[in-house]
Amino acid sequence: MNRTTTLKSHYYYDEAIFAKEIECIFKEEWLWVARSEQLSKQGDFITTDVAQFPIVLVRGKDNILRAFHNICRHRASKVELRKSGNCKQLVCPYHGWRYSLQGQLSNPPKFHGSDSFDHNDHSLYPVNIEEKYGLVFINLSSEPKSLIEWLGPFNSVVGDQYSDDFLFHNELKFDVHANWKTYVDNYQEGYHIPNVHPQLNRDVIWEEYELLNTNDCSIHSVPEKGESDQPGSFGWHFPNFIFNIYGRGIVYQRIEPLRPKWCRVIYNLFRPPDISYDDFENNEGKYQLEVSLEDQELIPEIQHNLQTGIYTSGPLSTKYETGVAYFHDLIINKLNRELNNDSNNRGDR
Known part of the structure; x- marks a missing residue:
């Protein structure tokens, strides 16, 4: 641990820093954006915004899952306005330009x-995409490392806990009036447990909460009390991918940056096939929501107080x-090329 103080408060609301985070972090890292089961059939598609970029995910007739910028090559309209569905081709609603699922x-x-003019030179802009653990990840950079790497x-x-036969249970989604880093900060320590989470504290x-901080991720471990059947494993990967294992299933979480002072927190819960919906919901589901x-x-x-x-x-x-501390050091390191002079001037280090 190198850092012994937090980031300066302006990192949590400054418009310029937020813009640089989108450019230097969220355009460079792998980001979880969907579940594989949402795109299981040929022609299935989903549209979403990722780090302020409109994206369309679609399963091709060759059964390959692809991602594209949801931007028509003609006049920049979105080629697909619906949130999800099934289609034979992507048709721009503006002038009717048509694209294959490839x-x-x-x-x-x-x-x-x-x-x-050659229409062969005007394919949709592709986006890197891979699948793992029943999830779909994309990367907006030009030549990223592989998802596994x-x-x-x-x-x-995660591989030790996830099973291919897990069933999607449900999704929780919250828009939170906070910078995305404010939410990650909270996840990255167990110091607040006795005051904020009474059931988790039981x-x-x-006091024996430990973290292994390495390779842009933090693996959390905390001993369970003898009578507990809920807590398991926890982990965070820079910048915004989280897993929690409570009892019999697994919970994936992501924290999406919306604006400097707003983020969206999304949880996807998965359960083993031999556990009923009601059983899991009344135990692990209730626990995660709480x-x-x-x-x-x-x-x-x-x-609010960071902004005062x-x-x-x-x-x-x-x-x-x-x-x-590890998270804050990563932020500085990732932004270093853009913010080095600013950080030195403000005395952030």
Whole structure:
């Protein structure tokens, strides 16, 4: 642990820093965006916004899953306005330009282009895409490392818990009045457990909460109390991918940056096939919702105080907040090329 103080408070609301995070972090990292079961059939598609970029995911007639920027090559309309569905081709609603499920442009209708116009040069812009653990990940950079390489230690930790026969249980989604980093900070330490999470505190020995911070991820471990059947394994991968294993299933979580002072938190719960919906919902599902709502009572208040100009930074525990320190160091390192001079001037290090 190198850092012993938090990021300066302006990192949590500054428009310029937020823009640089989108450019230098979210355009460079693998990001979980969907579930494989949502795109299981040929022609299945989903549209979404990822780090402010409109994206369409579609399963081709060759059964290959692809991702494209949801931008027509003609005049920049979205080629698909629906959230999800099944289609035989992608048709721009503006001028009717049609694209195959492989992203290739068909001859545009009644388009009188120049002699040099070649529709073969106007395919949709592709986006890197891979699947793992029943999830779909994309990467907006030009030549990313493979998803497996990016996952690092996460691959074995999650792989030991996830099973291909798991069933999607449900999704929880919250828009939270807080910077995305404010929410990650909260996840990256167990120091707040006794005051914020009464049931979780009854299930674990929080004083023995430990983190292994390596390869852009933090693997959390905390001993369970003897009578507990809920807590299991926890982990975070930079910048916003999280897994929680409660009892018999697995929960994936992502924290999406919406605006400098707003984020969206999404949970997807999966259960073993031999566990009924009601059984899982009344136990693991209820547990996850309870913990989530407890966090959300405090996080917007923290965000508000970060913006007051009173608080500038605070000390970090070298025992209980190593995950926060690691996260903050990663932020500085990832933004270093853009923010090096600014950080030195403000004394962030």
